[in-house]
Amino acid sequence: xxxxxxxxxxxxxxxxxxxxxxxxxxxxxxxxxxxxxxxxxxxxxxxxxxxxxxxxxxxxxxxxxxxxxxxxxxxxxxxxxxxxxxxxxxxxxxxxxxxxxxxxxxxxxxxxxxxxxxxxxxxxxxxxxxxxxxxxxxxxxxxxxxxxxxxxxxxxxxxxxxxxxxxxxxxxxxxxxxxxxxxxxxxxxxxxxxxxxxxxxxxxxxxxxxxxxxxxxxxxxxxxxxxxxxxxxxxxxxxxxxxxxxx
Numbered sequence: 057x058x059x060x061x062x063x064x065x066x067x068x069x070x071x072x073x074x075x076x077x078x079x080x081x082x083x084x085x086x087x088x089x090x091x092x093x094x095x096x097x098x099x100x101x102x103x104x105x106x107x108x109x110x111x112x113x114x115x116x117x118x119x120x121x122x123x124x125x126x127x128x129x130x131x132x133x134x135x136x137x138x139x140x141x142x143x144x145x146x147x148x149x150x151x152x153x154x155x156x157x158x159x160x161x162x163x164x165x166x167x168x169x170x171x172x173x174x175x176x177x178x179x180x181x182x183x184x185x186x187x188x189x190x191x192x193x194x195x196x197x198x199x200x201x202x203x204x205x206x207x208x209x210x211x212x213x214x215x216x217x218x219x220x221x222x223x224x225x226x227x228x229x230x231x232x233x234x235x236x237x238x239x240x241x242x243x244x245x246x247x248x249x250x251x252x253x254x255x256x257x258x259x260x261x262x263x264x265x266x267x268x269x270x271x272x273x274x275x276x277x278x279x280x281x282x283x284x285x286x287x288x289x290x291x292x293x294x295x296x297x298x299x300x301x302x303x
Contacts, residue, residue, distance in 0.1 A: 064091055067100055077101055077111045083228075084119050090225035093128055094217050098135030098152070105154040111136065113150040117238040117279070119228045123214065125241050127224070130211035133204070140255065141201040141245075143275040145182050146238050146282060148201070159257035165193055183278050188271075194264065198271025201245060203254040210248045236283050242276050 059066065063081070081089050091097060093113070101111055115128055129150065133139055136152025167174045168191045178191035190196050202210070217224050252260065252268050260268070 064088070064097065067097075067104055070104065072104065073106050073109075074104055075106055075109045077105065077109070079111070079113045081114070083116070085225050085229040087225075090217070090222055090228075091219060093131060093224055094219050095131045095134045096219040098132060102135050102152075102154055107154060109154045111152045111154075113152070114144075114147055115150055116147045117241050118146055118235075120237055120241065122237075122240045122244050124224065124227060125237075126211045126214035126244070127217055129207050130214040131217045133207055133211060134216060138204055139207055140203050141207060143182075143199040143201055143272070146279050160255055162256075162258040165197070165256070168193055168196055182275070184274075194267040195271055197252055197255070197268045198275060200252060200255050200268075200272065202248055202250040205254070206248040206250040210244065236287065238279050238283050242279055246276065 063079075067077075079092055081092050084090055084093065098111070105111060113132060115125070117125065120128065129141075132150045132152060136154070138153040138155055138158045140151045140153075140158075142149040142151055168178065169175055175191045178196065179189055181188040181190065181195070188195050190199070249272070252265060
């Protein structure tokens with residue numbers, strides 16, 4: 057069912073309940089988008105989630121300074137203390153759970169192979185080809201960056217963004233892709249990474265943990281590499297550059 061409505065107003069006036077609310081509303085500086093990143097909106101959205109439901113928020117690192125990114129995280133946590141940060145190229149995902157606790161169980165992870173629809177849906181990679189398809193458990197779990205405690209530590213001194221003080225869209229309006237905000241943010245993230253056992257409720261072998269951690273470090277490295285490639289291409293006159301293959 058497609059509902060052609062303004063998302064903010066629809067959520068404010070609807071009594072419908074959902075298992076998942078996914079926010080993919082474009083660049084933060086576009087008119088009206090910043091109101092999807094306020095504590096007021098997140099608290100309203102949580103009221104529309106069933107117990108155990110999740111809200112996902114797209115967070116593009118390109119457009120934020122580290123302080124702005126930390127503010128986005130703190131604002132999200134204000135409504136969703138049980139939150140997780142997930143690698144999705146430089147467009148990270150904040151995932152908030154409408155529950156007091158959350159852990160992935162073995163059954164959920166096994167669906168990557170046992171459920172054909174899930175397996176096929178995740179038959180792609182952000183980089184690296186078939187060896188890094190997201191339907192491989194070590195690749196999927198390697199997308200995990202940190203959980204509630206790491207996020208809280210990361211954003212401890214940040215500001216909250218609210219409806220009555222719309223500063224985020226103005227603050228990010230001068231963002232430009234030649235900047236390297238992602239590098240500074242990744243440096244901050246590396247200081248607050250949390251082990252995979254924060255996310256799962258079952259025992260992983262030392263080999264599995266090593267593979268997951270290796271994947272996580274490669275994902276963060278991919279973000280840095282993409283910034284450097286982008287900056288290099290910006291130095292080449294238009295029409296003379298071809299994006300190199302990414303292996």
